[in-house]
Amino acid sequence: MKFNTIYIVLAILLIGSSCQDYLTKTIEFEDVGFEPQMVVNFKITDSIEVFNISISKNVNYANNANPEYQFVEGAVVKLFIDGETFTAEEQTGVDPTINVYNHILTLPDGFSLTNKQYELEVTHPDYPTVRSSTYIPLSPTIEDIEFEKEARTSTEFGYVNVQDAVRFRINDNTEETNYYVLQVLNNGFFLSSEMDDPLAEPTFLSGFLISDADYPVDDPEFTIYFQSFEDTEMELVLQIKNISESEYLFLQSYEQYRSSQNFGFFAEPVTLFSNIEGGLGIFSAEQVQEFEL
């Protein structure tokens, strides 16, 4: 199928290049509804106490050919956690080509982040104020973790492919819907892996997105397959991220967005999920559990 794409593209290019001026004309971009807004990138995790926050701005698609990443200078970032207010410290003069964050939020030592509601407010005189909220659900219990060496073998194009597997159950013990990212890491790096479960959605980080609402039982079992290596230096870790709903919805739409970028004109446009009221971006939360295999 990809070769067909090449033929079509070649045919279009052939037609287009031979009569470029005759068959094309330049049109001034009309306003398609641009509004200057702040763009927030902020993820809370319970494993750290110092957070990096990026407050940048969007630019008009119609008149910016190659926009650069631009911080919003002078934004005031406040985080409200169960009635307490924390203000992020702005890092002035940071170089956006090197640094991608311009605010740092430090929480007091020992401050517990689990099972709390977080609200964010970012203000700036030149932009609409943005607000958002997020929440980390209660941590699930991970049960029956079992690593199997050479769990399955397949032959593709004459090559034998041997895969190890890790099986486990996630028991959240609650009625609320949980969302997870399941990953296997090797020496801290994501390992390319597979799941046979049709409800597990692959993400760009070689992990799998799961919503436990899709499963009829409280403790669904999962199996992740990954390439088997005869490498004694390997340090395999099963990583289970318990993520907020906003993170789940964002990752879903971001995966669609990434996929659409491969097909350009032939792909359906994607409206990327955002939970930033009055702006763009994503404010999310996650809780990470890791298990050595």
Add this chain to the structure above:
Amino acid sequence: MSVKTYRSSLLFFFSEFSTYFRFSSRYRTNNYDMTNKCLLSVLFLCMVHIAFSQEKYTISGYITDKNTGEGLIAANVADLRTGKGTVTNTYGFYSLTVPGDSLFLGVSYVGYQTQVIPLFLREDMTLDITMSDETALQTVEIVATKSEELIEEKTQMSSIKVPVAQLKKLPAFLGEVDILKAIQLLPGVQSGGEGQSGFYVRGGSQDQNLILLDGTPVYNASHLFGFFSVFNADAIKDVTLIKGGFPARYGGRLSSVLDISMKEGNMKKFQGSGTIGLVASKLTLEGPIWKDKAAFIISGRRTYIDVLARPLIAYSFAQQEGSTGTLGYYFYDLNAKMNWKISSKDRIYLSAYSGDDQFYTRFTDEQERGGEKVSEGVQVGLGWGNLTSTLRWNHLWTDKLFSNTAITYSRYRFLTENSFTSEEFVNDVLENGTNVGFGYVSGINDVSAKIDFDYIPVPNHFIRFGANTTRHVFIPGENFFNFELISEGEEVFKLDSIIGQDTTYAWENYVYIEDDFEITSRLKANIGLHYSNFLVDKQQYHSIQPRISLRYLFGNKLSVKASFATMQQNIQFLTNENLGLPWDQWLPSTDAISPQTSWQIAAGAAKTFKGGYEVSIEGYYKKMNNVSAYKEGASNFDGVDWQEQITQGEGLSYGAELFVQKKVGKLSGWIGYTLSWSWRRFDDKNFGEWYPFTFDRRHDISIVGVYELSDRWNFSATWVYGTGNSYTFPTSLSYYIQDFGFGGFPTPINNVTERSNYRLAPYHRADINADYSWGKKRWKNKISVGAYNAYNRKNPFFVNPETEFTFNEETGEFESRQVLRQYSLFRLIPAISYSFTF
């Protein structure tokens, strides 16, 4: 019994009864006793019986073209005394039951001489009628009556019978008369975009049109990515488009039925016609196999750019020593049909269509060094096409009951086969070699059996009923690979593999009944019921679809019409709205994908004015459910399971259409105007909000004119205007921080905050054509000269955001800005073609 007949019977009864009573009174004035009372009662009952059972007889038969023997569809047959009449069915059959007496039977058909046939009817009779389209007076009496059922008299609304003869006189794209492009000139029907022959009806999607060729569905009606349709106008007899108020005999699609009938073949004499055009030529031959008993028609068309360019391409490849190759594209259509009148009651038809698009390239390069020869070859083949066939049996059970039984086959297939070969010979012995082959196939196969009955018990009722069963085979896409490695004269590796999605089998069945009946002389109705059943894997879908159309005729010959129709569509076409591709697929409803359904109401008025101007105005409101579309981010290039790529939602369209048509006279043509809105809503697109459909078109205008100056000269022109298609652009650019846990880096994001937030430029174009005809009766010639897009407008095909660089003399630097580049396909394209008939 009609109201008129009933009334005349009562008058007859009362006049006879009063005569008798007067007679009785005169002679029995004083003896009016019980005996008389009994006698009177018996006589009264007898007279009532006589009056109400006035003997009726049925005239039935076929109406055919005098010169060709072809059945005429929807010819008008009427008893001129009472005005009661009927129309011929798709095969030219009619049946009219009228009281026995002397009568004048009027027979008329547009473009043909009207006939009035005097009859004395004392028994059922078979009367086959031939009609002539010649202008010379015939032996039958010619009177000035209406030439066909007037638009205001028809119960069916939202339907247009497109005169094929008129279509052939319209300007043609590259000299090719195109039925589907002509359909796009009708109100309520719009094209997808520049040059495309796909069409969209009343806000529906492309797959919501049922295209029937001799009753067999055609799944991909386009050649060359939609620039030409598969229908060769020389082989077509009749084209009818229905946009709403669907009669119960049709089903399976939500938005329209395009019913195309092929010619049957000339029963009288051998004849032929042909056209030599710039890109294609065609030839049609027809004639009797057995005069007045059996006939055939065969028609072929092929493009020949590849043939003309072959020497040039071969020369180009041969510039490199040892190289040969070819490259080309063509499409062809082949229509064939034969029919055989077995008896006065039985007739058999066998028709077939085959059409393919083929793109091919072959390249070989051979280099010799001493005893060694190295050969490399590339072969690429890309083809798609339809194959349909129909075996049909018409049988006349009684003079009031006609049946059509058919077995049909339809196949659409896309196939690409490619291979790369590298071989090394030593002393002509293959020493080393690699062969890599891969391809892809997808498609749909249908086998159907159906039976349709036409029952015409009395002129006031035209009852149709029937059943159909179809076996669908869906091939969602299979990739096949083979790889062969030869080293030192021995095969060291061989692989032959097929990877793909499972073939799906489905059954689709329906039964229907409808009655087109005259409730009063002013009120007529078509009421029907369509039941469909779809079985795929273990999932079964049922649907009962009521249909009703009403017509009320006012005294001034103005009629108002209204209709309501529900439809269900069990299969869908997975395609990209920006550009359809030949490997787009027809796919079934499954347990995860529900059938599409709709209901549509329409209301309007119609009237024929002096001079033969038919005017109709209609408003419609259509609600669609489970409309299928690609999910956000999905693409027809993405190889994942098709069910994962689909989302389902709602569709809504409403609007008004004005149609003014003149079918006969020196100047004929039509003006169509459509004001419409069309929307879509999906839970997982556009934040769940309604947005304008890509082909939402607020205004759509078509003006079509044909002027026959003389027997030699014919001029035609069309002008179309349409609001630009909607388009989705990002509104802003921002960055998302991808954080891998060890820092992050910004990834640019195009933020789409609303779908359909941009409109392409309006589409408008004028086409012109002039025909000059000459020759004698035995051999007639015609030269057609015309131009597509006569005023050379750059109509939008698509737009693409691009970066434009300009040099700023003040700063001495290049500056960039984002612009939209609009791409067009066809500017002014002149065309010339030569046609002949013999």
